[in-house]
Amino acid sequence: MKVFLVLALAIASASAGFLPQTNFVHPRKRTFTPSIGGRITNGENAVADQFPYQVGLSFSASILRGWWCGGSIISNNFVLTAAHCTSGASSVVIYYGATVRTSPKFTQTVSSSDFIQHASYNSVVLRNDISLIKTPSVTFSSSVNKIALPAIASSYSTYVGQTAVASGWGLTSDTASAVAKNLQFVDLTVISNADCVKSFSSLIVTSRVICVATPNAHSTCQGDSGGPLALDGTLIGITSFGSPDGCEVGSPAGFTRVTSYLDWIKENSGV
Known part of the structure; x- marks a missing residue:
């Protein structure tokens, strides 16, 4: 598969007036050049069928360059991903059942x-x-199979202190040059939003966000956007943002908190 160039780094600026001096970057938006290599930073190789709910998403746009994201199968006919992945895209090729990124079981456009x-x-x-x-x-x-969504009863769970697994084909390090050939995964511990807000604005780290610690340069990175954060086979997060200083600097990584959107998912998909 062609490895797509991503958009240039886009960082929220404090010049907006009410925004504090805190920057972030979507993992989609760290720039890289096309070559094979790279993954979730300091992750492990997934084995075949380990993450059947994981899909790769190759987005195209009529004007902008294309980009790569991840997503999660939540039913026979719905994939869940990040809005910053779909934003500006004209179409997407979905890669199902891949461990080696270039060898999916099948694709859909x-x-x-x-x-x-x-x-x-x-x-x-x-x-x-x-x-x-x-x-x-x-x-x-x-x-190729779906991942469970959290139960309504778990909507108030913070998951703080629990270890969840993120997966994707993102970069292996801040110096890596391309998304991964092999699906990667890494275990990450959920931290409180009070801890996360020390690195990002409280306007960003709301109750609808879940954050994880990234010790020893273990983190999500460019190419992992929209991908899953799973806990005991349940989808609890969607890869959303990280530090503009890089994936290996030890700053928390941020995810959309799935429990905050169960009603929205049901209303729009029936799931």
Whole structure:
């Protein structure tokens, strides 16, 4: 598969007046040049069928360059990803059942007319960074299957102190030059929003965000945007943002908190 160039770094600026002096960057937006290599920083190689809910998303745009994101299968005909991944795209090629990124079990091409991006997505303060992609129906197998959404009863769980797993084909380090050939995963510990807000603005770290610690340069990175953060086989987060200083600097990584959007998901997908 062609490795797409991503957009130039886009950082929220304090010049907006009410915004504090805190920057962030979507993992989609760290620039790289095309070559094979790179993954979640300091992660491990996934084995076949380990993450059957993980999909790769190769977005195209009519004017802008294309970009790579991740997503999660939540039903036979819906994929969940980040709004900053679908924003500005005209279509997407969905890669199903891949461990080696270039060797999916099959692909589907979906037009932006089947994107359901949150109507109140705000790229400046990362509000409502969530989108659905309606797909032709897929048949589940050991390689391609859905991930469970949290129960309504867990909506008030903070998950603080629990270890969740992030997966994707993002960069291996801040000096890496391309998205990964092999699917990677890393275990990350959920931290409190009070700890996360020490690195990012309280306008960004709201109750609808979940953050993880990134010790020893273990983190999500460019190319992981929109991908899953899973806890015991349940999707609790969607990769959303990190520090503009890099993936290995030890700053928290931010995810859209899925429990905050269960009603929105149900209203728009029936799931």
